[in-house]
Amino acid sequence: xxxxxxxxxxxxxxxxxxxxxxxxxxxxxxxxxxxxxxxxxxxxxxxxxxxxxxxxxxxxxxxxxxxxxxxxxxxxxxxxxxxxxxxxxxxxxxxxxxxxxxxxxxxxxxxxxxxxxxxxxxxxxxxxxxxxxxxxxxxxxxxxxxxxxxxxxxxxxxxxxxxxxxxxxxxxxxxxxxxxxxxxxxxxxxxxxxxxxxxxxxxxxxxxxxxxxxxxxxxxxxxxxxxxxxxxxxxxxxxxxxxxxxxxxxxxxxxxxxxxxxxxxxxxxxxxxxxxxxxxxxxxxxxxxxxxxxxxxxxxxxxxxxxxxxxxxxxxxxxxxxxxxxxxxxxxxxxxxxxxxxxxxxxxxxxxxxxxxxxxxxxxxxxxxxx
Amino acid sequence: xxxxxxxxxxxxxxxxxxxxxxxxxxxxxxxxxxxxxxxxxxxxxxxxxxxxxxxxxxxxxxxxxxxxxxxxxxxxxxxxxxxxxxxxxxxxxxxxxxxxxxxxxxxxxxxxxxxxxxxxxxxxxxxxxxxxxxxxxxxxxxxxxxxxxxxxxxxxxxxxxxxxxxxxxxxxxxxxxxxxxxxxxxxxxxxxxxxxxxxxxxxxxxxxxxxxxxxxxxxxxxxxxxxxxxxxxxxxxxxxxxxxxxxxx
Ligand SMILES: Nc1ncnc2c1ncn2[C@@H]1O[C@H](COP(=O)(O)OP(=O)(O)O)[C@@H](O)[C@H]1O
Ligand SMILES: [Mg+2]
Numbered sequence: 001x002x003x004x005x006x007x008x009x010x011x012x013x014x015x016x017x018x019x020x021x022x023x024x025x026x027x028x029x030x031x032x033x034x035x036x037x038x039x040x041x042x043x044x045x046x047x048x049x050x051x052x053x054x055x056x057x058x059x060x061x062x063x064x065x066x067x068x069x070x071x072x073x074x075x076x077x078x079x080x081x082x083x084x085x086x087x088x089x090x091x092x093x094x095x096x097x098x099x100x101x102x103x104x105x106x107x108x109x110x111x112x113x114x115x116x117x118x119x120x121x122x123x124x125x126x127x128x129x130x131x132x133x134x135x136x137x138x139x140x141x142x143x144x145x146x147x148x149x150x151x152x153x154x155x156x157x158x159x160x161x162x163x164x165x166x167x168x169x170x171x172x173x174x175x176x177x178x179x180x181x182x183x184x185x186x187x188x189x190x191x192x193x194x195x196x197x198x199x200x201x202x203x204x205x206x207x208x209x210x211x212x213x214x215x216x217x218x219x220x221x222x223x224x225x226x227x228x229x230x231x232x233x234x235x236x237x238x239x240x241x242x243x244x245x246x247x248x249x250x251x252x253x254x255x256x257x258x259x260x261x262x263x264x265x266x267x268x269x270x271x272x273x274x275x276x277x278x279x280x281x282x283x284x285x286x287x288x289x290x291x292x293x294x295x296x297x298x299x300x301x302x303x304x305x306x307x308x309x310x311x312x313x314x315x316x317x318x319x320x321x322x323x324x325x326x327x328x329x330x331x332x333x334x335x336x337x338x339x340x341x342x343x344x345x346x347x348x349x350x351x352x353x354x355x356x357x358x359x360x361x362x363x364x365x366x367x368x369x370x371x
Numbered sequence: 372x373x374x375x376x377x378x379x380x381x382x383x384x385x386x387x388x389x390x391x392x393x394x395x396x397x398x399x400x401x402x403x404x405x406x407x408x409x410x411x412x413x414x415x416x417x418x419x420x421x422x423x424x425x426x427x428x429x430x431x432x433x434x435x436x437x438x439x440x441x442x443x444x445x446x447x448x449x450x451x452x453x454x455x456x457x458x459x460x461x462x463x464x465x466x467x468x469x470x471x472x473x474x475x476x477x478x479x480x481x482x483x484x485x486x487x488x489x490x491x492x493x494x495x496x497x498x499x500x501x502x503x504x505x506x507x508x509x510x511x512x513x514x515x516x517x518x519x520x521x522x523x524x525x526x527x528x529x530x531x532x533x534x535x536x537x538x539x540x541x542x543x544x545x546x547x548x549x550x551x552x553x554x555x556x557x558x559x560x561x562x563x564x565x566x567x568x569x570x571x572x573x574x575x576x577x578x579x580x581x582x583x584x585x586x587x588x589x590x591x592x593x594x595x596x597x598x599x600x601x602x603x604x605x606x607x608x609x610x611x612x613x614x615x616x617x618x619x620x
């Protein structure tokens with residue numbers, strides 16, 4: 001690429017010509033640096049008569065010459081600057097150039113500081129979650145006592161999005177889990193001639209643990225994240241502030257319909273997942289293990305009691321409240337812009353999956369002592 | 372020398388089947404401030420999208436600095452866009468970047484700028500919009516007017532030949548709005564930047580604009596075209612009078 005400017009040095013004079021524009025500025029700076037380094041006299045004349053045009057970067061480069069010369073106690077005299085160049089040069093506010101920024105960028109913190117920060121953050125997080133739970137505990141009874149304050153349309157929409165729209169993926173994944181479990185366990189049980197136990201093994205695992213857990217994880221990924229994103233975006237767009245000023249209670253208006261919808265739909269999805277999981281086992285049983293349909297089903301139901309199904313649905317209900325609650329809570333926590341919405345979404349999924357597994361463990365212990 | 376930077380001929384602007392503007396023709400001359408005005412929803416922002424190549428014309432022609440926006444390939448348009456600066460309605464700053472990083476974004480194109488000079492260049496741009504010192508702020512930490520000014524600093528990063536503005540003063544207080552007028556005028560005079568401004572701010576039109584087109588949603592097109600003075604004295608059309616002779620607050 002050819003340079004747009006020409007520069008010529010004659011003793012204490014520099015002649016400039018052409019156009020000094022941004023793409024040429026880096027090489028111009030280099031050249032000028034070289035010239036200034038060699039100089040040992042005290043004055044420099046820069047003749048701009050033939051310099052036709054500069055852009056703001058070019059003008060800045062010219063002011064840079066002056067700055068550098070001052071550091072070397074060189075006196076610079078400008079000659080023959082035309083009006084076009086002068087106008088652009090005047091746009092540059094030299095005083096502003098060397099002031100420090102108002103904010104410093106945050107420095108990296110030490111390991112201990114970071115650990116401390118993290119602990120404080122987790123503690124604070126716990127506190128805000130408790131506050132949110134408190135608000136829910138006030139809002140839910142209020143809504144149940146004033147059913148007309150609920151937005152039923154919104155509940156239905158959320159039930160469709162969280163429930164009906166998730167049917168294909170929940171069904172498919174449960175079916176595959178059932179298939180895999182039956183297949184893997186049959187490899188072992190076959191050696192003992194205990195093929196028939198595949199049925200009850202799959203039945204118990206799916207009904208007691210995997211059904212509720214898999215469903216909850218899928219719903220957390222699909223809907224928990226979308227609740228956080230939706231509410232977070234509304235906060236960024238000041239929609240939540242607008243709702244508040246119109247006299248709506250944001251939690252009642254936005255969170256409660258989602259929580260109610262999710263807690264209705266997740267137990268139903270769980271039942272559906274259980275059916276597909278057992279179907280998966282059944283397919284392996286019939287095709288791979290030569291068990292008849294009736295035997296397989298009879299065996300399945302021998303291992304599983306009604307009580308197990310009921311406690312699993314209760315678990316699913318708990319998971320649903322966790323997912324929707326955390327999703328909405330993370331949404332309401334958003335401060336700032338689009339990036340914060342992304343963080344809230346991630347955090348909603350991670351936190352709710354963590355809490356789902358923690359709650360599942362708590363249920364396991366509880367049910368052990370109860371039953 | 373009068374030279375047309377933008378030529379629009381019989382343009383039809385549409386979203387799919389939904390025609391927003393039809394038979395729009397006008398020319399923008401080099402170095403002038405050209406205002407596109409009209410009530411809300413009449414298609415001003417849409418017209419702007421066509422001018423900056425975000426939408427391609429199917430009917431009619433748009434020629435910007437010699438490039439035909441209908442037939443040029445994406446590569447050409449992309450290279451061409453570097454000669455534009457666009458100030459979007461809400462600034463269009465990237466929220467996850469500081470102002471300095473936002474302004475450095477278009478400068479990335481130029482190789483080998485020494486870091487100290489880049490910092491100075493960013494500072495110079497920010498000081499042009501009166502935001503010197505705000506390098507390390509994030510857009511979310513600024514007010515609406517400051518965001519617009521920062522957006523302008525970014526739009527000017529490469530000293531574009533044409534600057535497009537979408538409602539630069541909408542939602543600003545009169546004092547800040549006046550700062551923007553001064554800024555527009557300084558840049559226009561200092562660098563001879565051609566400016567296309569979408570607005571319905573009468574003060575801006577009368578202070579700054581050299582030429583104006585008035586769009587109307589019922590006509591789906593231009594109902595008046597001329598200097599601000601001509602349009603202010605235009606009496607043949609009620610709608611034009613309503614627009615230009617309303618009392619400024
Ligand atoms: N992305 C879009 N898709 C379809 N129609 C649109 C879209 N954006 C705007 N419109 C329609 O185009 C018309 C003009 O919009 P716009 O150019 O934004 O108006 P304004 O003059 O207020 O900037 C409006 O009627 C609007 O409904
Ligand atoms: Mg608009």
